[in-house]
Amino acid sequence: MLIKRKEGEIHPGFKWGPFTMRIPGVHLEITPSQHLQGGLLLLATCGSITPLAMKYFNISLEVAWTVSLVFLVWVIAQTVLFGDIYAAGAITPALPLTIVYLNTLTPGIEAIHGMIAISIVVIALFLFFGITRLGEKFNNVIPASLKAGIIMGAAIAAFQSEIGRLPTMPITLVTAWVIVLLLMFSIPFARLPDTKAKAIAGSNALLIAFALAGVVGFSTGEVTFDLQWGVFVPPIGEVFSTLSIWSVGLPPWEMIVSVIPIGFMFYILVFGDLLVAQTLLKDAEEARKDEKIDINMNRSHFVLAFRNLAQILTAGPMPWLHGPIWTGVQVFLIQRYKKGRHVMDSIFSGIANFYLLAIPLGLLLPVMGIIAPLFPVALSVTILLTGFACAYIAMSMVTNNISRGLVLMIGVLCATLGAAWGIGIGTVLYMLLIGKNKEDLPIVNDVKIKEEKIS
Incomplete structure (x- = not known):
């Protein structure tokens, strides 16, 4: 059972000393x-x-x-x-x-x-x-x-x-650098109209940079993947x-x-x-x-x-x-x-x-x-x-x-x-x-x- 917070209060949890434990599913939705x-x-x-x-x-x-x-x-x-x-x-x-x-x-x-x-x-x-x-x-x-x-x-x-x-990894790294700097710090990008796509790109800059760098790296041979099934x-x-x-x-x-x-x-x-x-x-x-x-x-x-x-x-x-x-x-x-x-x-x-x-x-x-x-x-x-x-x-x-x-x-x-x-x-x-x-x-x-x- 989720313990709800009352309006305007600190979120509930289990106090221990100066700390507060908050358990997902109990204190946290x-x-x-x-x-x-x-x-x-x-x-x-x-x-x-x-x-x-x-x-x-x-x-x-x-x-x-x-x-x-x-x-x-x-x-x-x-x-x-x-x-x-x-x-x-x-x-x-x-x-x-x-x-x-x-x-x-x-x-x-x-x-x-x-x-x-x-x-x-x-x-x-x-x-x-x-x-x-x-x-x-x-x-x-x-x-x-x-x-x-x-x-x-x-x-x-x-x-x-x-x-x-x-x-x-010259091509892969430059690709990642350009993408992440563009999405996070570019003034021209920031001036683009505020659309849902722009918001998604800005809030997922790191993930997008990693994904596209992976595609570019794999295409150029700078990155190779070895996929296996199982548990580590x-x-x-x-x-x-x-x-x-x-x-x-x-x-x-x-x-x-x-x-x-x-x-x-x-x-x-x-x-x-x-x-x-x-x-x-x-x-x-x-x-x-x-x-x-x-x-x-x-x-x-x-x-x-x-x-x-x-x-x-x-x-x-x-x-x-x-x-x-x-x-x-x-x-x-x-x-x-x-x-x-x-x-x-x-x-x-x-x-x-x-x-x-x-x-x-x-x-x-x-x-x-x-x-x-x-x-x-x-x-x-x-x-x-x-x-x-x-x-x-x-x-x-x-x-x-x-x-x-x-x-x-x-x-x-x-x-x-x-x-x-x-x-x-x-x-x-x-x-x-x-x-x-x-x-x-x-x-x-x-x-x-x-x-x-x-x-």
Whole structure:
């Protein structure tokens, strides 16, 4: 029996501590129309990381796919088990910076330990800022140029990695890039008349890009499919022995200390995601008065700490960490949510239905046979979109030419030399070039005006 929400209240569920469990079919209405699209998109995007796991951790496709499915368990747990309000995802902007770090380590145990070390630092930061509630104060202390520089570093690292990947599947990757950028960011496309076809294309940009890239890749011979019937049996024992923290052990203390700057960079990126998520949800709340949206940033810190801790305890690390929001899906679901309760009963039910079928689909060999060859495409599109978005976000955070130049310099340092050098040199440059000036002033123009008055 479905437990209904009263008008204007928080959606019901089972309270436990600061969290709320909401079970599909009991607290959340089940709407199958969203299952297939969401499940396939989630699998393709999450599965995109498996080539990196195979490369850096020296593991098989079967092991990497199993860890991805476990990753999805803890993604779905954000809504069902913990009851946080966001459409969960990974810290995607951190992925290019993670790749830069992993490239400095030997594939295998050292890289696994490196990823566990980053996880430990980030978990500690989530818990510290969640308990002390100092996250917002810390974020306000960091100058905009430094934050923008870190984000620009993610953009530069992303573009570098994709330029290097292009020769492996040139026609397929370019096709996917053009389609997804056209449907998501094109101004001419946005100016076209608002039709149903346009709305469908815009809201399914990733899925369309993957599908057409698959057709083009198959036609050119860059992608081959191996379809088999049956059910995938996860190699739990192999996962445990090769990746689990219980088998590989904790990383050396020196390694944990060395990745602290990376952890702080990741936290800054996550806090930015949380602010974006809050803005999106407040906009949704204005459109729907029948549901009170419970936004709690401290709870989100604890949820992220527990999700990342559960990941390394149950299946080992992945080359990306659990993050608060999958922005593209969040935007898509909120647009549907705004249409009324008859379309989406609750923001929680929308998220749950979009994610619910991912794991069952991921256990079907025919689905794996279709999706697995497209993992390089999915990874490339994910990193490209991350780089594109990070670049324009970074530039929008500063308003004068000196800050823009500084942002680019910090970004290059972070992408090429690493987090410690980027933050260290960036801080020195900030003090020398900007100092105590307010970054929202047009500094270059102010200097010109003063020179004109003197002359």
